[in-house]
Amino acid sequence: xxxxxxxxxxxxxxxxxxxxxxxxxxxxxxxxxxxxxxxxxxxxxxxxxxxxxxxxxxxxxxxxxxxxxxxxxxxxxxxxxxxxxxxxxxxxxxxxxxxxxxxxxxxxxxxxxxxxxxxxxxxxxxxxxxxxxxxxxxxxxxxxxxxxxxxxxxxxxxxxxxxxxxxxxxxxxxxxxxx
Amino acid sequence: xxxxxxxxxxxxxxxxxxxxxxxxxxxxxxxxxxxxxxxxxxxxxxxxxxxxxxxxxxxxxxxxxxxxxxxxxxxxxxxxxxxxxxxxxxxxxxxxxxxxxxxxxxxxxxxxxxxxxxxxxxxxxxxxxxxxxx
Numbered sequence: 587x588x589x590x591x592x593x594x595x596x597x598x599x600x601x602x603x604x605x606x607x608x609x610x611x612x613x614x615x616x617x618x619x620x621x622x623x624x625x626x627x628x629x630x631x632x633x634x635x636x637x638x639x640x641x642x643x644x645x646x647x648x649x650x651x652x653x654x655x656x657x658x659x660x661x662x663x664x665x666x667x668x669x670x671x672x673x674x675x676x677x678x679x680x681x682x683x684x685x686x687x688x689x690x691x692x693x694x695x696x697x698x699x700x701x702x703x704x705x706x707x708x709x710x711x712x713x714x715x716x717x718x719x720x721x722x723x724x725x726x727x728x729x730x731x732x733x734x735x736x737x738x739x740x741x742x743x744x745x746x747x748x749x750x751x752x753x754x755x756x757x758x759x760x761x762x763x764x765x
Numbered sequence: 766x767x768x769x770x771x772x773x774x775x776x777x778x779x780x781x782x783x784x785x786x787x788x789x790x791x792x793x794x795x796x797x798x799x800x801x802x803x804x805x806x807x808x809x810x811x812x813x814x815x816x817x818x819x820x821x822x823x824x825x826x827x828x829x830x831x832x833x834x835x836x837x838x839x840x841x842x843x844x845x846x847x848x849x850x851x852x853x854x855x856x857x858x859x860x861x862x863x864x865x866x867x868x869x870x871x872x873x874x875x876x877x878x879x880x881x882x883x884x885x886x887x888x889x890x891x892x893x894x895x896x897x898x899x
Contacts, residue, residue, distance in 0.1 A: 594851030595862075596869015630859065717774060718853025726854060751849070751884060752772060752869075752876035754893045 587763060588702055589709045590744040592737065594717065598753035600638065600670050603711045606764070607668040608645050610707045617665045619705070620647035621656075623674035625682075638670070653678045654685055656697025660704075667705040672740075673713035676733055691732050698740060712737055714749065766809055766842035767895075770879040772849050772872060778888035779846050780814055787812060790844045795819045795837070802836045809841035816847035820868045824860070834871050838878050845875055849884075 589606055593599030611618045620642055626632045642649070647668065652659050656675060661667060669675075672694070679690035686693035702708045715730060722730065741747045746760035757764060769787065773779050783790075790812035801808055813819070823830040837843070851869045856862050876882050881895030 594849065594853075594869060595855065595865040596851050596867065596873070598869075598873045630862075714852045715854045716852065717849065720853065722854060730854060751893060752770065752882060753873035754876055754882060756891075756893065 587707050587745045587760075588743065589707070589746040589748070589764075590712060590737075590740050591709065591748050591750060592712045592714050593750035594714045597714070597750045599711055599713075599750040601641065602748070602750045602753065602755055603668055603670060603709050604641065604645060607647075607666050607707075607709045609765075610709075611666045614666075614706065616706060617662065618645070618647045619661060619665045619667045620649045621652050621659075621667060621669040621701070622649055623652060623669065623671060623678065625653050625674075625678065654682060655693070657693055657700050659697065659700060661701065663704065665705050666707045666709070667701055668709045669701065669711065671711040671713055672736060673715070673733055676729065676736065680729060680732065691735055694736060695739060710740065710744075712740070767880040768842055768878055769844045770872070770875050770882045771844065771846045771885060771890075772882070773885035774852075775848050777885045779848075779885045782883075782885055782888065782890060783812065783814070783844055783846055787844050790842075795833070798840065799833070799836055802840070807839065807841055808843075811840060811842075812844040812846075813837070814846045816845050816872075817850050817868050820847075820871060821864050824864050824867060830867060830871065834874060838875065847872060 591599050591603040607618055624631055624635055626635055650661065675694060676690060679685040679693055680687065698710065713733065715733060721727070741759065744759065746763050747758045748755045749758065771779050771783055790810045792812045792814065795813060798808060798811060820830060823833055851865045876894065879894060882893040883890040884893055
């Protein structure tokens with residue numbers, strides 16, 4: 587199954603996604619793999635990474651780093667995969683030196699297909715960034731558009747689509763598949 | 766008497782909906798709540814609006830917002846209203862980022878305590894938690 591989990595800043599989406607991955611792994615007695623996407627480029631990012639690491643520590647995830655080129659990623663077979671989050675991956679592909687740049691959306695779509703094919707269940711965390719009504723300069727506007735495009739295309743192939751609000755899941759697709 | 770969290774985007778009719786449906790709750794500011802709590806009183810039926818503005822003041826003033834939140838949560842019954850502020854592009858400014866992130870986390874905590882959580886959309890409530898339909 588493919589789970590797409592979205593939410594705004596501080597919505598509790600990562601914690602919710604981890605809970606789903608842990609439950610699936612327990613039920614099916616499988617290993618859990620966490621795909622980390624954030625580059626530690628400053629102190630704030632380091633703190634954030636440390637916070638997420640701490641959350642995952644008890645939950646026994648194997649961590650794989652993937653900042654870019656997810657279409658080439660090779661994973662252990664038959665696991666439950668959690669990727670957090672798509673918005674980092676997109677920023678890396680669009681702005682990092684070796685990123686896919688204009689091909690970012692296609693590269694990531696290929697990447698998500700690649701991951702989906704290698705695992706049993708795929709839990710993907712994305713981000714809600716459409717609620718401030720601001721118009722940004724062209725580069726940011728393109729980013730917003732790309733993430734929106736990805737969210738829509740991935741929601742189409744996802745079995746479950748959930749928005750997390752104040753830690754509470756609102757299910758838009760596949761209600762019968764989550765308890 | 767219940768604990769109720771009401772969230773939603775700006776200008777969605779949250780305040781009006783609360784004022785129409787929770788008349789028995791008394792509107793207060795956080796400083797009033799804190800003053801009375803520090804005198805040892807535990808309050809009931811209080812209504813705090815624009816909680817996101819309160820959290821902004823806390824963070825701006827460098828106050829211990831976790832401690833402030835603890836005071837607020839311990840009161841017997843409340844309605845707390847907040848804008849959803851975390852659904853936009855992540856801001857460049859570190860203070861703005863911190864405000865959004867920390868406010869979101871505080872709302873997650875309040876949602877855990879709340880008997881009911883509502884999200885107001887175009888003036889219409891969507892109940893996210895609890896059974897007591899208004």
